Amino acid sequence: MPQPIMNPNYYNPQYRTPMYGQFMPQQEQFQSQQFMQQTQQNAVQMYGRIVPAQECIAPNEVPMDGNTAFFPKQDMSEIYAKSWGADGKIYTRLYKPVLEDNTNNLPHTAEKTKFDLSDEATEVFMKRFDELEQKIEQLKSSQSQRKSSQTQRKEDAE
Numbered sequence: 001m002p003q004p005i006m007n008p009n010y011y012n013p014q015y016r017t018p019m020y021g022q023f024m025p026q027q028e029q030f031q032s033q034q035f036m037q038q039t040q041q042n043a044v045q046m047y048g049r050i051v052p053a054q055e056c057i058a059p060n061e062v063p064m065d066g067n068t069a070f071f072p073k074q075d076m077s078e079i080y081a082k083s084w085g086a087d088g089k090i091y092t093r094l095y096k097p098v099l100e101d102n103t104n105n106l107p108h109t110a111e112k113t114k115f116d117l118s119d120e121a122t123e124v125f126m127k128r129f130d131e132l133e134q135k136i137e138q139l140k141s142s143q144s145q146r147k148s149s150q151t152q153r154k155e156d157a158e
Helices: 020-039 105-115 119-157
Strands: 069-072 079-084 090-095
Touching: none
Parallel strands: none
Antiparallel strands: 069 079, 079 090
């Protein structure tokens, strides 16, 4: 039975035997395209601009695709977030920064509370600590006396 003649331009899966040199450039090209597609990231698009006042924002600046547009005020005292609602109205959310009055919150207040106690309050605490210390010493001495009496009894019994 005669062997069919292979035409490189004709695709026949039964008789096709791939040649390494012939198909490798196509494979490399496919792999590099696939790698490039994986490394490309979708750019996030934000809508909005810096405005001097809320009244300067026109309705056509709010996207109708469901995204929210952000409009920071020039002095950065407020940020307006505007989006269309399902009812066809534009809804505005207002964001304001939280300003702290005291810049050194924790360390400064902790030190401040140490010195804010009056002398009378300090004296009351110190008296109580002294009473507790005396009671602890009494308990220690009574336990040591019990142990010494128990060891003496054991020695006498032997």
